[in-house]
Amino acid sequence: MIVDDEMLSREELKHLLSQYPMLEIVAEADSGERALEKMIAIQPDVVFLDIEMGELSGLQLAKILQQMKKPPSIVFATAYPNYAAEAxxxxxxxYLLKPFDEQQVGETVERLIRKFAEKTEVKTATRKLAIEANDGIVYVSPADILFCFRKERDTAIVTADKTYYTKLTLKDLEQKLKDGFFFRTHKSYLVNLEKVEQLIPWFNGAYELTLSGSDEKIPVSRNYVKTLRQHLEL
Structure with missing residues (x-):
């Protein structure tokens, strides 16, 4: 969620964050009061929060949010550097400063990813993905999934032995598989990072992945290469 009383700042941040498919902007607000109302209903995981806003400042709102049962992670996004220590x-x-720097925003996203990765418990050993088929419901272990990709009106779920098709979108699957080690490498591909064998330069800063158990080459958009490498490398 983005909270800022300046529309242009909200639009700029939305544009920068839209480069990261693992993030979904669920709401925005132009004041601390309206933000609080929406947060109670939506309960976002992360809030990008301006500081100087009308009656309820970002710092005051942050103090209120800490009292929530599941408080969101906070990234302050402001034009004023003097609040950093208190923030x-x-x-x-x-703590992001305006005007926003694309590289710094990327580093913030990486910090958020690391934070949520540390908090997430891997549950794929016991829970399975349910896929509705013509003859019933098929249960697939996330550990057996190599990758998923969008194909026309369906989404293909590829394992070493078989490809399944579902009406679920990639965003739906990304949400269902969020407790596992899956990464959106491209707007049309979701990959099991445990299966990655090689990252190959392609063109214009983009890459391709090869996976164990598959001859398919998976595209990696250049905006995701740095974050992908941080996920893969020790």
Missing amino acids: FRYEAVD
Whole structure:
């Protein structure tokens, strides 16, 4: 969720964050009061929060959010550097200064990914993905999935032995598989990183992946290469 009383700042941040498919902007607000109303209903995981806003400042809102049962992670996004020390008292993940720098925003996204990866418990050993088929419901272990991709009106789920088709979108699958080790490498591909064997340069900064158990080459958009490498490498 993005909270800022300046529309242009909200639009700029939305544009920068739209480059990362693992993030979904669920709401925005132009004041602390309206933000609080929406947060109670939506309960976002992360809030990008301006500081100087009308009656309820970002720091005051952050203090209120800490009292929630499941408080969101906070990234302060402001034009004022002098609040940084106080902001980190609220366990802020980062402190972005306007005008926003694309590289710094990317580093903030990486910090958020690491934070949520540390909090997530891997449950794929016992839970399975349910896929509705013509003859019933098929249960597939996430560990057996190599990758998923969008094909016309369906989404293909590829294992070493078989390809399944579902009406679920990639975004739906990304949500269902979020407790596992899956990564959106491209707007049309979701990959099991445990199966990755090689990252191959392609063109214009983009790459391709090869996976164990498959001859398919998976595209990796250049905006995701750095974050992908951080996920894969020690």
